[in-house]
Amino acid sequence: MDGATEDEGEDSGDCGNKGLPPPADQVPEGEHNDSIPPQTEWSILSISEHVAREALVQYTANKCCYRIAPAKHMVVQNLTPLNTFRYRLQTFTETRETFPISEPYNGGFVDSSDVAPAPAPWAIVVDAPPLFTDCEMHIPVPHTYSVQDCPNCQGRGKNQCHLCIGSGKRRCTACNGTGWQDTSNQSCLFCSGSGKRRCSDCHGGGWQKCIRCSGKGLLLYHSELTITWKNSVAEYVVDKNFGFPIYHLQEVTGKEIFSDENQVVYPIVNFPEPTIDRGSESCIAQHQMQFASNSHILRQKQTIELIPLTKVVYEWRGKVYSFYVFGNENKVYTEDYPAKCCCSVM
Incomplete structure (x- = not known):
């Protein structure tokens, strides 16, 4: 029902069921995988001086206020590998909620609970999307349909015009409701001296067709099942307090050394x-x-x-500075680059 609109809870008496818990037999039981990889896989060699220099050159080239000379001609004194670990948990969940939906009733068959009992939300079978992919689906629940008077018009199919309060007439704007023209003692030509004109919204009828039921006076209600698949991620990064802000590691990838996937996993x-x-x-x-x-x-x-993380200490014009190269992408973080110019963007 593409034209259906979400119904207000107070009108239908059903505010929907949010976060319906799955049946007990669907609660997963996990398996344990404690196969930690051998230590030989954990070692990532420190980057070379050439890689560090190229990373800083690329970094400064993308900064409008950084001169490139120190990056090209610096004297590297030390490269210290500070590699760290990132743990990531992905949980792929399915959530089911029901909401009341209504649309104008145009006659015809009504699939009510008299036809058959309505299925429970978790009993409705659907095809799930690929694992760890966000998706949402809306499904009309069979045998939940009913016909009721439209609450907006109490089943009349029309509502009193709110501009003219049902009178069909509104104050004449040409004479401001006086019935007389300002420049003469003649009656107003627009309202013939009455001070009122026909309401343009209801065309003088005093009533307007109810928008919600399209003038039918009846609504067809049903429950709509909303199924939401969501991939939620939790991360933990080992912070060894090396002076590098670890939140920057969200920007990069590392070398995966362990992976475990099951219906549920254990620590x-x-x-x-x-x-x-x-x-x-x-x-x-x-x-x-x-x-x-x-x-x-x-x-x-x-x-x-x-995650590769290397601290680079270098000398430029007799002073010592440092920067960090991190991630497989060789991104750079530095606070004390020696050749910054002051400029402002207008």
């Missing part, structure tokens, strides 16, 4: 970086608390990435 255990164990436990508990009561968890996936 990581015995990872060489202990905070990853605690981070995974926190993320999983957060999603369980957020989704378990009103959504169906279809699938979960957890990964661990090793």
